[in-house]
Amino acid sequence: MIGRFKNEGKIFYGKIEDDRVIVDRGLYCDTFLLSELEPLPPAQPSKIICVGLNYSDHAKELGMPIPEKPLLFLKPPSSVIGHLGNIVYPDKTKHMDYEAELAVIIGRRCRNIHAADADSVIMGYTCFNDVTARDLQKEDIQWTRAKGFDTFAPVGPYIAEAALDVSDLRIRTRVNGEMRQDSSTSNLIFDVPSLIEFISGIMTLEPGDIVATGTPPGVGELVIGDEVEIEIEKIGVLKNSVVQSIPS
Numbered sequence: 001m002i003g004r005f006k007n008e009g010k011i012f013y014g015k016i017e018d019d020r021v022i023v024d025r026g027l028y029c030d031t032f033l034l035s036e037l038e039p040l041p042p043a044q045p046s047k048i049i050c051v052g053l054n055y056s057d058h059a060k061e062l063g064m065p066i067p068e069k070p071l072l073f074l075k076p077p078s079s080v081i082g083h084l085g086n087i088v089y090p091d092k093t094k095h096m097d098y099e100a101e102l103a104v105i106i107g108r109r110c111r112n113i114h115a116a117d118a119d120s121v122i123m124g125y126t127c128f129n130d131v132t133a134r135d136l137q138k139e140d141i142q143w144t145r146a147k148g149f150d151t152f153a154p155v156g157p158y159i160a161e162a163a164l165d166v167s168d169l170r171i172r173t174r175v176n177g178e179m180r181q182d183s184s185t186s187n188l189i190f191d192v193p194s195l196i197e198f199i200s201g202i203m204t205l206e207p208g209d210i211v212a213t214g215t216p217p218g219v220g221e222l223v224i225g226d227e228v229e230i231e232i233e234k235i236g237v238l239k240n241s242v243v244q245s246i247p248s
Contacts, residue, residue, distance in 0.1 A: 001015070001016040001158040001159065001160060001161075001236070002014070002015055002016070002042070002123075002124060002158060002159045002161065003016050003021060003037075003039060003042060003157070003158040003159070004039075004040045004041065004042045004043070005021060005032075005037040005038060005039060005040060006037065006038040006040055007032065007036065007037050007038065011040065014032070014037075016034065016158060019033060019034050019035070020032065020033060020034060021033075021034055021037060039082055039083055039084065039156070039157060040082050041080050041081060041082035041085075041155050041156055042082070042105065042126055042155065042156050042157070042158055042159045043080075043105045043123075043126075043155065043159075043208040043209075043210055044077070044080075044208045045077050045080065045206075045208050045209045045210045046077065046206045046208065046209055047074055047076075047077065047203075047206075047209055047210075048074060048075040048076070048077065048079070048080070048153055048209070048210045048212060049072060049074060049199055049203075049209065049210070049211050049212070050072070050073050050074065050075060050101075050130055050147070050211075050212040050214075051070050051071065051072060051190065051195060051211070051212065051213050051214040052071040052072070052073060052214065053067055053071055053189075053214065054067075054070065054071075054188055054189050054190055054213055054214025054215075055183060055187045055188060055189065055214055055215065055216045055217065056187050056188075056189055057183055057187045057216055057217050058183075058187075058214070058215060058216050058217045058219075059189070060217075061217035061218075066189055067189065069198070070190045070194075070195060070198050070199075072199065072202075073142070073143050073144070073147065074144070075130075075147050075148055075152065075153050075212075076148050078148075078150055079147075079148055079149065079150060079151065079152040079153035080153045080154075080155060081151045081153065081154050081155075081240065082154070082155065082156045082157070083154075083156035083157035083238055083239060083240070084239060084240065085151065085154060085240055086151065086240065086241050086242070086243045087129075087131055087151045087152070087154060087222070087228070087240050087241065087242045087243070088149070088150065088151045088243055088244075088245050089222075089223075089224050089242055089243065089244055089245055090133065090149050090245055091245050092133070092136070092149075093133035093134075093135055093136055093146075093149075094135050095133065095134045095135040095221060096131065096132070096133055096134070096221065096222050096223075096242075097131070097132045097134045097219050097220060097221055097222065098129055098131060098173055098175065098180070098181075098219065098220065098222050098228050098230075099129065099130035099131070099132060099215035099219050100127070100128075100129060100171055100172065100173040100181050100215055100216065100230040100231075100232075101127075101128040101129070101130050101171075101212045101213055101214060101215050101230075102125060102127070102128070102166060102169070102171060102185055102192075102212075102213045102232055102235075103125065103126050103127065103128035103155055103210050103211065103212050103213070104122055104125060104192055104195075104196070104210070104211040104213065105122070105123040105124050105125065105126060105159055105208065105209075105210060106121060106122065106123060106205045106206065106207060106208065106209040106210075106211070107121055107122055107123030107124075107162070107207060108120075108121050108207055109204065109205065109206055109207060110200055110204070110205050111200055111203075111204045111205070112200055112201055113196055113197060113200040113205075114197055115193035115194050115196065115197040116193070118192060118193035118196035118197065119162055119193075121196065121200075121205065122162040122192075122196070123159060123161075123162060123207070124159035124160050124161045124162050124164070125159065125160045125162075125164055125166055125232075125235055126155060126156055126157075126158065126159050126160065126235060126236075126238075127155070127156065127157070127230045127231070127232050127235055127236060127237070127238035128153070128154070128155050128210065128212045128230070128238070129153070129154040129155075129228065129230050129238060129240065130147065130152075130153070130212055130215060131147075131149075131151070131152040131153070131154065131222070132146050132147055132152070133145070133146040133147075133149065133152075134146070134221075153210075154230075154238055154240045155210060155238070156236075156238050157236050157237070157238055157239075158235075158236055160234060160235045160236075164234060164235070166185055166192060167185065167186060167191065168184055168185060168186040169184065169185045169232055169233040169234060169235070170182070170183075170184055170231075170232070170233040171183055171184065171185060171216060171230075171231070171232050171233070172230075172231045172232075173218065173228065173229065173230055173231075174228070174229040174231070175220070175222065175226050175227070175228050175229075176226055176227055177227075180218050180220050181215070181216055181217065181218035181219070182216075182218065183216030183217065183218075184216075185213075185232075187216060188213060188214065189214075190213075192211075192213065195211060195213060196211070199211060222242050223242065224242055224243065224244045225241075225242060226241070226242045227239065227240070227241050227242075228240055228241075228242065
């Protein structure tokens with residue numbers, strides 16, 4: 001696992017080994033206790049590319065046909081928060097939902113990548129919560145407003161390295177300890193390599209960009225005071241609390 005941390009004003013990546021973080025400085029390594037460091041979102045994306053309706057069991061749940069091509073939308077970088085960060089419930093919505101997703105972190109600048117070469121541009125994988133103002137999504141033709149509020153892209157806690165096989169990992173959501181989503185990435189309609197090929201054929205991907213691969217069935221509502229956990233097998237648990245917005 002690789003994490004992004006802050007310590008004494010300095011921001012750096014480090015390899016996590018049990019309760020310690022190893023930071024490669026070139027000629028030597030620094031070692032920190034995990035508890036000494038402030039965890040940060042594991043990536044600083046120039047863009048967050050999300051895929052809609054990409055689980056076969058979710059399409060079945062909604063009674064919708066399987067898409068012929070990936071359905072894409074974007075979230076702004078300003079929506080990113082990390083593990084243990086607070087999701088702020090905007091006063092402009094009356095209904096806010098969680099959506100558990102496997103996220104791909106891009107490792108190098110790329111364009112027009114073939115699916116067979118996708119692993120060469122991937123830094124690793126992490127957990128993602130595509131928080132959505134569902135009532136606003138239903139009002140609008142496009143989804144930018146519903147998906148783009150500050151704090152609506154929790155991501156983390158750490159990055160599982162690219163060698164991980166993500167073709168059949170259990171993905172779950174718990175709200176206040178209660179299971180709400182429980183599926184497997186084996187139900188993805190478009191797998192990670194095909195998504196990288198499709199997206200990179202449209203836009204240049206930059207290091208740190210996030211590709212959120214879609215959510216399984218069981219999407220549901222969050223309210224102020226909830227604690228939501230997104231867990232993906234072999235990757236970790238992303239935990240966030242929902243708090244009330246402060247009037248401006």
